[in-house]
Amino acid sequence: MKLFISADIEGISGVATGQQLKTPSEYQRFRKLMTQDVNAAIEGAFNGGAKEVVVADGHGNMSNIFIEDLDSRATLVQGSNRVMCQLEGLDDSFAGILFVGHHGREGGSERAVISHTLAGICVNEMKINGKVVGETEMNAMVAGQFSVPTVFISGDDAYVAEVQETLPDVEAAIVKRGIDRFSAELLHPEKAHKLIREKVEAAVRRIDQFSPLKVEGPVTFEIEMKGPNQALMTTTIPTVTLVGPKTIRFTCDDMVTAYKHMWGCVIIAMTATNGVLGQVNA
Ligand SMILES: [Zn+2]
Known part of the structure; x- marks a missing residue:
């Protein structure tokens, strides 16, 4: 069984504000925490029966995760010149997709931490066939065309609630409680990692129960x-x-x-x- 992990940073355990990610010394801390959250997901995936895991680094310049600290069972897609953006490497050979450290959409919940849609500098709202979507819903629809179901998400509670309106069955690890767009009550990373590991394993064990999110027609x-x-x-x-x-x-x-x-x-x-x-x- 092969699994795809799309990793972002705003929903990583420990991240509460955009300023933290922009301060160079702080950003290095969060790269480390991002790598640890992803490692927890990889471990959960293998514990649940995965034989292969591909991770796509999907934040900013798409080169955040420390490869030398990554679980050696996974491979890593990095670099930003990608036609398939956050989903580079995904195809119909995967049994499921997991979103680690993602975030709510621009204009969604007032409590969603560092909410934006793909590029905060330019996108105010994204609609697909009339439905307002965030990155996770949009990516889940792309995966759906490859018949790949979305099985797991992690991030803040407002983000999880937002995604579960579209994917009610998705397994979720809530690693922080959103207070404001730039404020959150955080789980300690050790607890967050345990939660991610357990929820991913649970999702992978019941992977046959998930359906891909398909968009038919134009x-x-x-x-x-x-x-x-x-x-x-x-x-x-x-x-x-x-x-x-x-x-x-x-x-x-x-x-x-x-x-x-x-x-x-x-x-x-x-x-x-x-x-x-x-x-x-x-
Ligand atoms: Zn990001």
Whole structure:
């Protein structure tokens, strides 16, 4: 049995504010804690019967986890030039996907810790076929096209509640209680690791009970950007239509193609934040 772990950092045990992640010395601590949370998930996966685990590092520059400290049974995808963004390496050979250290969506719960959708600098809201989604729901739909079910998530309690509206059956490790977007009551990492290990093992043992989240038919994305400059520049791609000053729309035949298209638009939007050729605009 082969499992895929998508790892982010905002929902890692010990993280409470965005400032912690931006302070260089603090960030190094959280890279270590991220590696430890992922290790707890890998251990739970093997305890539950996995034979192979692939981890995709999915935060910031996508190079956070310390490979030298990672459980040697897993392999690690790092680096940010990835057509499949947080899901690079995923295909139909996997029996399940796990989201470790993820977070609530932009504009969701007021208590979701460091909430955002993919790129806080440019994305205000993401809709797939009319449904507002966060990263986990969107990624779960992509995995669904490969017939891979989402079996486990970890993060704060508001994030878990948000995801369980779409995936009520998913196994979850709540490693912190959200107080505000930048405040949380944290479990000690030792307790968080035990919880992650046990919940992952429980999920993997009952993996046959999960169904993939499939989106049938054409997939329409509607993305509200934070600024009109970010939205307009994405219309350089001929499939993109501007449907409001800050809102774009496009349709693809399937979820995987649409996900890549979305990522292309977000890359353009991020680049357009201060002028695509690097000049700083007001
Ligand atoms: Zn992140």
